[in-house]
Amino acid sequence: MGDFFASLVKSRSGLFGFVLLTLLVLVAIFAPLLGLASPIRGDLLARLSPPTWTGPFNPGPHPLGTDEVGRDVLSRIVHGSRLTLMIAATAVVLGGVVGTLLGIAAGFYGGIVDRVLMRLVDIQLALPLMLLALLVVAALGPSFNNLIIVLALTSWIRYARIIRGQVLSLREREFVQSAHAIGASTVRIMLRHILPNVLTPALVVATLELARIIIMDAALSFLGLGVQPPSPSWGRMLADGRVYISTAWWIVTFPGLTILLTVLSVNLLGDWLRDYFDPKLRTSR
């Protein structure tokens, strides 16, 4: 663990991503304690007020302005982080678990299992992700759970593809062969010997996926299929504020910036994680 942090501190970009992401998660967790205006109730008369910032320690009532029904943009970004991060994290975990398990199964068993699973992946890759999402949400109706299901559904294939490739080479390695020889069951081999060895690539895919899913949530909210109003989510804010971009730039700019920073920090962290776990780059440790 000490080695982990020592390496993190050495990598500036990794540290940047780590600090920013930690900050974000903390803000999300403690959002209700920050004493911000309500993200749901707006003041109609203060509709579309521009950002007020009268001094470094003296932010006005709406430091980032108000939106089209008079709600505080800052508060909506902060409270929106809870929903956005929760959706993204759940979808990543769900997609990751399913994708990894199916990837291991495909790689380990080979044959018909491999062919069926990989054709399934091919079929889904051929379908535009947005279309798939639209179909599922249209069929199941827009709800918080369905949104997560859709996002996970678009995500598992990436894990499955990468993990399968890893497993193909792993299963020929000596330690797997010897486990076979002493009579370990297939399930035991997969879970005890293969799984720990594919966790690293899965983790790296997960960081990339997290970024993609935040953006995807924004895209779905654009189509009115994401988080339902008046609940705040970053994607929702972008979708609702875009009409006002020429008269009230702050409604879309600040959530947009937040998404940008989040995705950037996750990607930087993911980059560093990949380097950290790459044996070829580990000589310095």
Next chain:
Amino acid sequence: MMKLMKSALAGTTVLAGLSFSLAASAADLTIALSNPVNTFDPHMTASVGSDLSVLSHIYPSLILRGPDLALQGNLATEWTLVDDTTWHFTLREGATFANGEALDAEAVKWNLDRVRDPELQARVASWFSLVSEVNVISPTELEVKTSSPYPAFADQLSMFLLLPPQWTEENNPVTATMAGGPYQVRNIVPGESVILEPNPEYFGDPAEFDTVTFQVIPETGGRIAALLAGDVDLVTGIPVTEVDRINQSGNATAGAVDSTRNVMIKFNTTVPPLDNVTVRQALNYAIDKEGIAQALFNGLAQPAQCQVLSSNYFGFNPDLEPYPYDPERAIQLLAESGADLSQPIVFDVPAGVYLQGTEVAQVVASQLTDIGLNIQITELEFSVYMNKYLQSRELAPLSLLAQAWPTIDADGLLTLFAPGNNYAYWDDADFGAALDEGRSSTDPAVREAAYKTATEVMCEQAPAIFLYTQPATYAYSNDVTWTPRGDDWVRAFDMHPAE
């Protein structure tokens, strides 16, 4: 060579956006549409804002609704009500379609027969369900009999476009066109644009523009940008906050007029708790209509006067007063109603259909939350919403809805609430009786009295939260002149090149 010319032309159009504007030369007109044209068969569409507006350039009608919203003759020069159920039309002499087919009483009769043919299943068939007989007296004289009085018939005819009979037998009017109106089709790019040029054979005033282009730009921001860049001459349905900005740009004139579309929160009175009239009244007290009109629409929307009719409708009741904004009274009424309000109440909001609809829905939901209700907004696609509304008949307890009736007559709009009507979700015998009385006569005074009763019943029984009249926002470039109008017609022959 022709092909080369075409691609060169296309190149110029692309360049035009960058360097100079094609629309700058006054003889070319470009109108932005938010929706593509779905069909070119005028009897298979009722959407005035896109399909019918475009088609009204290509096909003539008996009667037009002019820029002042009054009826004026087009093919018909005169129309009279001989008795309660007989209409007499006098047509222009010698009018023809571009292919030489006569545009006479026979052609009109053929069109009326076509839409009434049950086999065709014309989209507009219901407009003519009362028509019982069409008689050709002479090539320029036509008589139409209705099975019962149909005072709005002339208004309805302003949306009824005429196809050439013989040509239609041999061609598919869904995709092909044969002009009889002021313009004819030069080029169609499906889903993108329709380009028109003058029809030299047109019987009326000659066209004033060399080309008229209907350009589909779905995104509001894109439409405004195109207008300010000079690529487009007329856009409608812009957010009210853009009005000042466009006016300040100096390139265009923007504004808003009252439309004929009235926004309400529609109740499904067949499900609890909205089957309880006290709850429905409480909800009306809970909403600050004036505040919404002022704050969200910069005062450009007209708050509803406790009815779905706006003041431009025949049958508008000027004596009704809106429910005042009184949350205290609403809470009190809810307590008195004895209704079970513990369950969340679903509030369906069709996405992206109504001007600032999501905003209005959120304000309404927040004000209803203030009186202690648990409101759950569900945004859905308009087609999904309409399916719930009309096909599967599972309308949510609350939904955001705007309704209009193109004849601008209470008869049409109020019928949407009549007992037994598919759109109603409300059953009130007194209201139904008042409507029947209004329809039984063509005497304006009798009708007015009947609709006065109907609107009073409706206000009292509150089958909806009456919100406001949606403003018809518009902006047009300095290259043209246009009379802003509250119905959805966008037509080149209502516009003129600026001096």
